[in-house]
Amino acid sequence: MRAVIAEDSVLLRVGLVKVLEAVGFEVVAAVGDGDQLLAAVEEHRPKVVVADVRMPPGFHDEGVKAAMIIRRQWPEVAVLLLSQFVEERYAADLLATNTSGVGYLLKQRVANVDDFVDALQRVAEGGTALDPEVVAQLLVRRHRDPLEKLTPRERDVLSLMAEGRSNAAIASSLVVSDSAVAKHINSIFTKLDLPPADDSHRRVMAVLRFLEVG
């Protein structure tokens, strides 16, 4: 799979290239800021982009902005953002454009190569990968009426859904059976008032409700 990397720290950029190539990605461009990233995507049309949130010139949220442009202009290109700190506001911005093929992880998750590659593959295949820290941030808000109705267990399930996990992954993470997860998910759909439809669509809707971006 073709990948583009945008990271201003040369050290990390080289490291990321190494990691991606080690797991079989073809890194077609590795750049240092948002503008170069957009140019590289335009030129190479990669399957996936891995970008730092904080890049020159402003060192604020240039990566988020570039990611939003990419998602709007080239929806077939998946984007995984990396950040020293993950903030749910950036995730909300990112998911507001498109809920599939996006990921947002702490930079240090890269160190855990297997987990990182797992998340990257999920994103490249059109899934989502949200850092547990982002999901945790979403839970601290008050006045989230529909979510108030969820049981703690259902919240756990929804959190993992928001991270982008499959039913099987949720089941193994919570040490319950697949059918128990399915039951919880159905209950979540009912409580969040999501009518029966395509299951993956409802999943996204539930996560959106959770993120308050829908």
Next chain:
Amino acid sequence: MPSTTLRRALVRSARRPPWSADAWRDTRFIAAGIPLALPVWLAVTVPSVLLPVTVLVLVCARLFTAVQRGRLRALYGVEVPPLLRPADASAGLAARLRAGVNWRQAAYHLLVGPSLALGSLVVVYCWGAAVVLATVYGWIWLMPFGSPLRSSLAGLDVWLTAGGALLLVVTPWMAALMASLEVRSARKLLGPNRAEALERRVEEIAESRAGLVDAVDAERRRIERDLHDGAQQRLTSLAMNLGLARRTLKDVPPEVMQVIVDAHEEAQAAIDELRDLVRGLHPAVLEDRGLDAALSGIAARAPLPVRLDVDLTERIAPTVEAVAYFTVSEALTNVAKHARAKNVDVSVRTAGGRLRLVISDDGVGGADPTRGTGLTGLRKRAASVDGTLSVLSPLGGPTTITVELPCAL
């Protein structure tokens, strides 16, 4: 006693003979004040122009004051502090008249100045008289013999000369007295009074404190940026390489692999520690997205459930945002350490230009803001931007910390 007073007076008068520089400086200074009082004298002698002159003086009070200050500085070397509130100059006449400082100016220009000028005129007259009288023998000698004036003066000449000499000694004293009266009244009425001077000082101090607080905040940001761009990236890169090694090196002895695994985990722990440290300095998201976004970050990382309720319509001053952020951060740390609480509620609201933070927990209470460095530090931090902190924490709980900060500095 009287003899010492007399001796002192003699010594002083010896230091102030009519021909001394001091006497001349005093005289020059007070004489220069006379023409400035002419309009008012004119008004007093011709009552029909009293009203227009009074209005003129009131309207031009600032100009008159500037001239008087110039006279004091140029001729007497005395600097009267400038008036406060120069912004009033652009305000309407009514506003300027209402300002207390203008009443003191008006009193000076309409009453005190002209009275002093009258005194100064007397002093100048005394100088003339002193010179004329002291030299009366010369005048008599110049007059033609048989002149009636000559004969009428002839009997008085000794007295006249003595009077002139006395005036020569006394007039420098009068000039000095007048000059000192002028300086004193100008300082009292034309410069800022004590309350105004204090007010200005407080303004200056508040300004310099705000500058200091801002500078500290900027320094925090700089350190955050340096760590973020330097050490954090290096550590992440190190951890990444170790992770890669752990994954790809398959045929190393198990003890070597153990070393790699340990190093990998150590590096990740170091990143976590550094991350917490850097976030404690100044989170980038605070600058980018404001207080709400930054607070949800710390609330999520707190080791106990935090319910966050932020309602802000617009961004507040960056330094105040930073103070609010650190206050919540520190308060949550305190709760986790001491309160044995199950839940924390954090609410952030603005009302009437003030930012109000309320942090309440259901813990054991007994927090005392007068003891322990945590709450004292928070109180000092709030005070650094003119904010207040109050703690309600009965034994057995619950604890509520309320912090009020100004939205703008």
